[in-house]
Amino acid sequence: MDAGNNLADRTLTVSRTIAAPRALVFDAFTDPDHLARWWGPDGFTTTTSAFDMRPGGVWRFVMHGPDGRDYDNYVVYDEVVPPERLVFHHLGDAEPGLEKVHHATTILFEDLGDRTRITLTAVFPSVEECARVVREHHADKGGQQTLGRLAAMLDEEFFVFTRRVAAPRETVWRMWTDAVHLARWWGSKNFEWISGSLDLRPGGVFHYGMKGPNDMEMWGKFVFHEIVPPERLVYVNSFSDAEGGLTRAPWFADWPLEVYNELTLMADGNDTLITLRGAPIHASEAERARFRAMKGSMTQGFAGTFEQLETYLQTGVGR
Secondary structure, eight states, rough: OOOOGGGGGGGEEEEEESSSOHHHHHHHTTTTHTTTOOSSSTTTEEEEEEEOOOTOOEEEEEETTTOOOOEEEEEEEEEEEETTEEEEEEOSSSSSTTTGGGEEEEEEEEOSSSEEEEEEEEEEESSSHHHHHHHOOOOOHHHHHHHHHHHHHHHHHHHHEEEEEEOOHHHHHHHHHHHHHHHHOOOTTTEEEEEEOOOSSOOOEOOOOOOOOGOOOEEEEEEEEEEEETTTTEEEEEOOOTTEEEEOOOOOOSSSSSEEEEEEEEEEEEEEEEEEEEESSOOOOHHHHHHHHHHHHHHHHHHHHHHHHHHHHHHHHHH
């Protein structure tokens, strides 16, 4: 067999497991504003001039190196299968000879629950070309650094709140999975429960309404994705209306429409450690920025909500 046609020898693969759900990881590839925050090896920045993420669509961008050099890039998408797979071919045209670097890349997103295994496989036209790109451009290290920057960006996206409560895990689980209990503690302080319904199954919805100061009504909903009693709930949280529709937040027009949440309950003797992690999905960069800016306020809000849970637990309910 001709060594130049040996697929394994002209293939470069990099892979990393990222502590974020597949939908969120794939979402990071779908907007040039997202890509600008992480695409490229350490020290590089990226400027996009055209972006059309569909089969036959083009992504044209310039990577600015730490040495001050600019590298033009031209990507044509062949397959876009959210949130599982991206396939594209890449043409570089920044300097003489670089236009000969044609390679096809497949990016696979493996669902591991709250984590994602991402694998990038680039196939070059020859063994020599693959070796040259590694030797001259350190493509192997650059790929690992790029995925490292992606992981760091996604880690920054998450809001994390933890609370230890003096109740067994099974009791705390019931507080989260029974509408009768949720009505007694869930929500912002100084809000009264209007109504709520709970369909606890993957694809099911928790829909609730509350009334606050000045008779302001606020509705919300969870759409459940994963239910593992009594350890874990995964759901997407949104502001809603009385009919269960999707609405904007009443205070910020640029608040994300959907926020992915992971709730984990860890038993510690007779206590339970509650951890809530949340991050925007299908969000614009402005919406992500708003979410990041509000982490302090969210911490205060959830502190008040969990105080209500602790007060309710002190009545001995569920024991």
